[in-house]
Amino acid sequence: HGFDFPVPMSRRHHCDFSYSGLKTAIGYVAAGADFTDRAVAADVAASFQRVATEHLADRVARALRWCAQESLMRPHEPPVSTLVVCGGVAANAHIRARLQQEADEAGVRAAFPPLRYCTDNGVMIAWAAVERIRAGLPPTDLESADFAPRWPLGDAQPMGKKRLEALKLQRAEEAAAEAEAEPAAAAAAGPR
16 A cells, blocks of 8 residues: 555554544645545555554454453453444445454454445434433534534533443442452351
8 A cells, every 4th residue: 555654543552542643644645645546546545444444453452352351341241252343334344354353363253244234324323312312411403503523422421421420330339249248148158
């Protein structure tokens, strides 16, 4: 591929995603590129796909490694056995192959829905509305709506933050109750 775009966040060891640096790099190339030359356009597109896929694969591989560590999973949760790849991104053959490779290396099954179900569609938009309703957020006035390319469903919304914090607190309380119950259960069972 003709362009060596930087892999986003390559020095950060977490599972967050960001394509902003990659988009900026492509913007600089695009400003001076002759896209009437189909070879140039193909090189830019292929270079973007390669780097974007590597970024995604790196984050997925890291998440699978973290899930494999017992200390990161709650004791009563089953181990991760399947990587589900869905949505519009799952329609890309290069991404499918690369994520299949990561799943194989992690020893988990990769599940890809049929291609006809892997497109961005109205169901995703409807589900976003369901999540807003569940979070108690008011309906959007379409006349004054602010349209944005991204809309996080979770902690970006004040109500979402409250629900997330409540869930974290609930899980912490459950873990504390389990920890307290274990010594009492062992004492009640008596010596072995």
